[in-house]
Amino acid sequence: MPRENSFSDSEGRSVTPDPEDEDFIISPASPNYSQRPPVINVLDRVKSRTSKRSMHSKVSRAHPSAATGPTRGWALLPPKEKFRAAVRKIMAIRRGTTFNSLGARIGAEPGVDPRRSSADATYGHIHRHCEIEIVDYSALRCITRKFTNEEFVDLMDQDSPEPVKRDPWVKVRWINIGGISWDVIKALAIKYDLHPLALEDVVKGNPRTRSKADYYTQHLFLRVLCHQLAEGEQNPGITGPERTTSPEPLEDEYDTPSPTEEKVDDERTQLGSSTSLRRRKNPVLPTSQKDVKFSSMSSAESPNSLAKLLMRESAAKAARETRQKEEASLKAVKHGERVEVDVSSMFLFLFRDGTVISLHPSTSLTFTAPISQRLRALDTVLRKSADPSLLIHAILDLIVDRALQVIDQYHANINQYEHDILLRPKMKTVRRLHILSGDLILHKRTLEPIKTLVYGLRRYDVDRCAALVDSSDPANAGVPIVGFMSHKSKIYLADVYDHMEYILSSLDMFAGIAENLIGYTFNIASYEMNEVMRRLTLATIIFLPMTVLTGYFGMNFVHFWSVNNNSDVFFWILALPILTLTVLVALFSDIKKLFYYLKKRAETKKIMNDSPFSRKF
Template structure:
């Protein structure tokens, strides 16, 4: 099978090696990544000589190749044939090759790559080995009568998940449900868990590549049910870190020029072996050729116009992707800084759940603390709870979903309190500061609705389509599967309790719609009030201007310079007021006639209302 995320150069050679094509590998069989060099036979001796030649930059007939003449007589270990210096140099080149190949795979060849994450492959260790945290792990074994809780560190948990044994971890006969609760995402823990319980590669990919903005979903597999649920809770202090960044913390530097001591004839022979392969290469996969020298870089640059996965294009693509990612992160950080202090701080993280038919439940949360699931642990210690009485693993899944929804209800209550406060402020005195907060709140509500609505669909699917999806896992075309009873992962009792979770999700989503509508109405009301106040100011200015317009006209008339001016020469200033006051009164009545009419109508209705209330029998004293 081709290696995950592998690709070839312009000559058709594999740029990323396979474990079976290497002379020594880092075996993924154990969680501590112990090295187990494989055995090589006589036909693979030529490949070992070629690797040593490329590693030591010497001729095929160097001292290293002549030091063990008995290598062609029988099987032996390739690692033991190398001297200490060559071992060190080969190990360094091997690690560099894996890191480069993984980086190119993750940045330049994502389209069309093999889906899922297989923890048994060395490429998975190279890609996700940097994800390491000190997890808080709790294993709770319980039944209706007993409950035992144990906590482990990373190393202790990996020792418990003994990968040399293919069977699951043994449990006592009285244990009905085993809950493995893991706080923190660490590759060593996930790898040990995935190999021990045979987690599906697609589900494992969702765990290690978890994004806080991905949709909640339920995936049905043959051996287990996988749930990914987004948890919303009010932030308390610093937010819990999550696996939200890029898959690799750093990328390897471009290859440097190296001095090649081989002769032209040796280089030509090495190229022929590289392109044509050894006699045994036709029955195996294509020879892995990683860029380990300046010549490989030049060859890749020359073929850049023909190969879309050449080294130069991959490096350019990596730089462009890195620059775009940094720009996006800066923009998000700037926007978050602007909104800080004027929004409801909500932590959004993913909860991963696995439900097995043997009663095992696995939960993983990005937070390295188990405070999120602490209420469920306390309920399991009490004898009179539904979880202990039923000892049903699907009810434990319900309890975790109910806890997630209850945390979301706290977020909704906080938004309700903020909406009430903003409405009070706007009705009392509208301000643009309140409008800005309403705008931020409205945008957050839209985002929360997009992330919370899939949880409702998930709960509905668990209640309605659990058996149907389990039936879809059975191959009906196989006669051996005829008559097999279909049993869902969720019990009948858990489906009854999930109805309560579904009702809570209905309330949450309807509340989000209501809050968004109220926020939009308050924003519209604020701008309408501002427009109304502006119209009132303009109306008052217009009324004042019209009222004093006659006096302005008369003032201009009497201020004219005429030689013979009867109204000025034969009269005093009293004549001005005799003309101005009647005209002012007439203009006042004409301009404010509609307002005066409204005033009389208001006074009339108020008087009638007051009279009716006084004559009402409810106001009579007995």
């Protein structure tokens, strides 16, 4: 047993074990993941290479048999060295907390297993005060209960490994959760055995990801992007990672030891041969002041693996922060000149037993309030059918209806911009049209997968369920294939599909109108500029001959007829013919077009007068 004053890590293992209690501890295995490899004794992970060598030499000099015998050296260490080892262990764990809390590293294990302590360390900082509602209903009764985070976790933490029991009259159970909080998600995932890949989509949900439908053996998982008009700024309410939560330090099992360390590895291997688990040349976590000093060096010069990883993660984090600042700056520039649309993810789980789970990032359940009101009425299709797949349809239909409101707002803005441009084109209106055109392209990218999702639920539901059955297993021979969606829900999904067709066609139409209005505005501006230049050219043509003659007659001639007779008649005798000839030559094409226009107009008028239809009136 660990002593009362001993340190412990995040999994409850003693950092300073008693000499008689040094057996290896293995955490419970997850049903979805393979068992973790054996963990080396704490002392091996705490000490750096320098500290290990010095400590080993001290023990060897004091007790020659301790270094070579099968007995571990922990019991023979002086209290001062034990304390130093424990302190290094705690420091190493805390240095690794921030690194491990980043979670989404390249090459990481796919999926999230809530039974692992590392999941708590990675996602434990995601905490919100959720609004949770459980609705049990059938064709005759409907009961609604509300829970807080703690109450819901207590409900999920019942002793029975099976899902929460419900009354026999309950046909459908809807667990509606507003807000993403790790304590709630963890309890829910363990109780209902949510697939790790689906759970990863929930906790790492990116509002820009595509809507999709994933089929698993135990449930159907849907991720749908919700588009609704923004009502105000929302505080995400997710705090930063807690530094007090310490995940287990990383262990590298694939480093090849040097020949001088081969013997030490044989002595310090708890289970299996020396080649099954080997000590690292360099510790993953910094364990000494020297390692901390090296962490400020370049990755090529640093001997510590965690320092290299942290530097790469820091560079990636800095790039993400820079990108976020740029996006925030762009959003601030566009504020007030665009249709403010909130895009968030709705996560849906449909089970065979009639349980439906919905999760929405917003801590308020106002988004799904219309469905809750429909469930309270006896004469609705949801209540009469008591079909869980129809509840999924209702949520999808609600999401599409919210998107229709966004489309209507864009339609109103397009009409207003068209009115302003036809009345008087301005660059301010062109600026707004440019922003609107870009938003329409982005919304089309996020809305188009919803159409594919709805079509897949209607057309390929049974086929995808059949793909989950292992046909090579003789036990599955003759097993009937039943889809998650009922026949009635597929009929109603056709209406949702039609609405999505309208939304996408409207987006294309609005984008085309916006581009045409932008092009029209620049064409009008170009036309007006051409008209101005035409007027200036006409004025220049008219006054150019007179300017030339005026310059000639303004010379200081001594013998000149106009000067001697004090008359300008000679000037006009020259100016008027030259002016007339210049104007006729310069405007010959325009005069020709005017003559052609007058001729065609006269012919058209004559035909209209001679028409028998005009005589009747």
